[in-house]
Amino acid sequence: MCDIDIDETCDVWVEKTVKARKEHQCHSCHLTIEPGKEYLRLFAVFEGQVSTEKICASCRRDFEAFKAEHNQYYYPSQVDLMLQNCIDDAETFLESAKWRRRLKQLERRRERSKLQVSTDTGRMSAKNPVKSNAPKEGSHDG
Ligand SMILES: [Zn+2]
Numbered sequence: 001m002c003d004i005d006i007d008e009t010c011d012v013w014v015e016k017t018v019k020a021r022k023e024h025q026c027h028s029c030h031l032t033i034e035p036g037k038e039y040l041r042l043f044a045v046f047e048g049q050v051s052t053e054k055i056c057a058s059c060r061r062d063f064e065a066f067k068a069e070h071n072q073y074y075y076p077s078q079v080d081l082m083l084q085n086c087i088d089d090a091e092t093f094l095e096s097a098k099w100r101r102r103l104k105q106l107e108r109r110r111e112r113s114k115l116q117v118s119t120d121t122g123r124m125s126a127k128n129p130v131k132s133n134a135p136k137e138g139s140h141d142g
């Protein structure tokens with residue numbers, strides 16, 4: 001494994017498995033974490049800065065794999081930096097391939113998350129100009 005060394009150590013680092021009660025967004029891949037699904041919540045304090053990040057089950061597997069190999073953790077929003085680091089520093093082809101596969105899967109989830117967003121806003125696009133009986137713009141009070 002690569003000897004990655006994160007010199008910034010958090011003062012507080014708490015990991016907790018939580019069941020989503022409402023929709024959340026994964027900080028690693030940006031996919032929606034649906035209500036009822038389990039996710040990992042990370043609570044960290046670093047130099048007085050509090051941050052909470054959430055990761056979906058798929059990203060958690062990458063996170064756990066990384067932790068097991070390096071005895072280090074990372075902010076989920078920085079996952080690609082960490083995986084890239086492992087790929088660049090890998091000593092063997094097999095090792096770099098392993099992390100490259102994870103990075104690729106992460107990118108695929110990111111692509112999917114973009115689609116998720118675009119179906120939401122897609123309706124608003126000018127593809128089908130909507131003929132509506134919406135009232136004409138009037139004067140707004142207040
Ligand atoms: Zn994710």
Ligand SMILES: [Zn+2]
Pocket residue numbers: 001002003004070085086087089
């Ligand atoms: Zn590594």
